[in-house]
Amino acid sequence: MTQGTNFLGGRILVVAFEGWNDAGEAASGAVKTLQDVLDVVPIAEVDPELYFDFQFNRPTVTDDDGQRRLVWPSAITYGPVHPGDPSHALADDANLRVSGDNVGNIYLLLGTEPSRSWKSFTAEILDAALASDIGGIVFLGAMLADVPHTRPISIFASSENSAVRTELGIERSTYEGPVGILSAIAEGAEAVGIPTVTIWASVPHYVHNAPSPKAMLALIDKLEELVDVTIPRGGLVDEAAAWEAGIDALAADDEEMAAYIQQLEQARDTVDSPEASGEAIAQEFERYLRRRGDGRDGRDGQAGGRPDEPWRS
Template sequence: MTDGNGFLGGRLLVVAFEGWNDAGEAATGAVRSLKQLLELSEMTRVDSELYFDYQFNRPVISTGEDGRRKIEWPGAALYGPVEPALPGTAPAPADDLAVGGADAGNIYLLLGTEPSRSWKAFAAEVIDGALTADISGIVFLGAMLADVPHTRPISIFTSSDNAELRAELGVERSSYEGPVGILSVLALAAEDAGIPTMSIWASVPHYVHNAPSPKAMLALIDKLEEIVDVVIPRGDLVAEAAEWESGINALAADDEEMAAYIEQLEQARDTVDSPEASGEAIAQEFERYLRKRDGRDGRDGRPGPDRPR
């Protein structure tokens, strides 16, 4: 760990990618919320020509405030604080509009779209940018479609392949083996480069996968704030999460089959969350879910999302 200060003692990079790893747009939504709150500037951006198939990830055209038409290309960019915190700097005060806490000035963001090709070269370029920025730890945010009810708190899973970090933060090591997305590739590349990493994943109800999930975004932000020493304003997310849940309740009220299915999910979730459920039973249930989810993905018919590392 950097300078003996542990995972939380230096510059932290929070990462999210659109695509396989982003059910309900929860991970990228959480990072975009942070980007709006932090005073950041773009440090580096990958060359989209090298890594993206534009027939798969098409560029988007829009009209700017000046009336000119512009094209936004898929890609990935690293953002850093306009004024990085100095060692020993007192924590920034938290208010309703700004991120505060001991690490507020040490948060960097990587936001982008999962590349179509050349993943090894992409990972090398990203990790080179992280090393140049003197990043000392990386937090990956992800979201997967799951057999979970929208009426219960969003399930969050944290894991790390770094033994020191697991001991420091009390997180587990994932035992998943199977297909992965770009987050896993970047995580292993970072560990090989000496940058410790951890992952935070949210479970999004698969029966509402077509809509953004503010409740899952909120759950990721809650867990990130818990682990990293920051205070993150929630803005309108709390109200949006309540509206999201109410909207699904209204749909289920008009669909007996959907309502019955949700009730089954609620019973299963309540059993896992009961005081009688052992940690081993919960772990077995999660691994059972991972095995069952292999080979399917409710977003667009591709294989299931990248799994928590």
């Protein structure tokens, strides 16, 4: 990408993978929300036999109108029914309409992180992106971190592309350590001339077993800020409020958990105070990133989470 090129001026692929990059199902949940409200259809799909260990990512059986069938782990790219046309949306009801000049330029990639052959998988994904004339890729990810559920979800956007960083006013990540499939595809995309942005959400690690609609909302908010679309939230706002209230109720019955959350709140408020510099905030986020690369996980190796409860240790 050359200086002065408009990242938002072409077709944008929004990507999320279930698995290690998807704490609280926040990233995949955000893309599924887009899938529900955008008028998109499948345009490419990888062969599951090539990339997945079915003993690790097992197929599931569904019953749809009396027809039972297996659903295999995969990765599917979706494209707009009316490419480039902002006038079409999923519903005529304005409350359900996705708006903005980029509506007809939004493509989606949703899948399960592959078990093997990441280089071949990356090449296949990028071939599909190039065939669809994708001009930029936005990756969504979520990690488990030492953050309180009672505060706004921490979001960090970065890019390896200097022109994109200048255009969007975002930073370059300095993280070093283990990575997921997002990083492999991002490096490959930049190598073939497709600029990329990555958006990470921090999910409270002490609730790692439950989906986090609050983190989904935070990712959608940031995506909406960076990309020229207005995305309806549906029931996510109410679900996020219920999620937070549920954790409040659990903490009310556990003094140690409540005290631990209070410590996290104090730490977060210090970082968010006017006295805290932008550099300090970035360093705090990098600390979260390094922790997620410690090899410990909360469920099926997802997002570097932790199965332990720190307030009990």
